[in-house]
Amino acid sequence: MGSVNEREIKKLCMKNGRYCAICHNELIIHNQGASNETIIAEIAHIKGRKPGSARYDASMNENERNSCENLLLLCANCHKKVDDQPEAYTSERLLHIKKEYEDWVSQRIKAAIVDITFAELGVVTKYLVSGQSTPSTHLA
Numbered sequence: 001m002g003s004v005n006e007r008e009i010k011k012l013c014m015k016n017g018r019y020c021a022i023c024h025n026e027l028i029i030h031n032q033g034a035s036n037e038t039i040i041a042e043i044a045h046i047k048g049r050k051p052g053s054a055r056y057d058a059s060m061n062e063n064e065r066n067s068c069e070n071l072l073l074l075c076a077n078c079h080k081k082v083d084d085q086p087e088a089y090t091s092e093r094l095l096h097i098k099k100e101y102e103d104w105v106s107q108r109i110k111a112a113i114v115d116i117t118f119a120e121l122g123v124v125t126k127y128l129v130s131g132q133s134t135p136s137t138h139l140a
Contacts (some may be wrong), residue, residue, distance in 0.1 A: 012043065012073055016072075016101070020041075021098060024100075028040070041073050044073070045072075046072060049062060054084075054089075055089075055090065072094060
């Protein structure tokens with residue numbers, strides 16, 4: 001069985017922010033007194049990754065199975081609940097949860113953009129113009 005490639009993981013993370021798609025708990029723990037953070041996100045397959053897994057669909061190929069469209073970013077608790085209760089968390093229900101959640105993230109981002117000040121935009125603009133960062137180095 002293949003694994004999810006880096007491009008699909010990046011797409012998933014960009015569409016999902018930093019919260020669990022079900023409980024909306026933050027998926028990054030900020031450790032007190034430490035400079036590092038703990039990532040508690042898990043990638044869940046809407047239609048199972050391998051035969052015998054919850055909601056497995058034999059008609060899917062490996063690329064479809066591991067595409068962003070078939071993935072959810074969840075906390076460990078919600079991931080376990082989803083996989084342990086496939087009758088309650090059907091593929092259709094999970095696709096609905098995914099769409100609603102991605103819409104919620106998009107709305108939060110749009111709402112936050114109006115809070116950006118001209119001073120903050122000036123800092124970002126100067127940084128971009130300085131050439132210190134290029135899209136290809138961060139968004140490969």
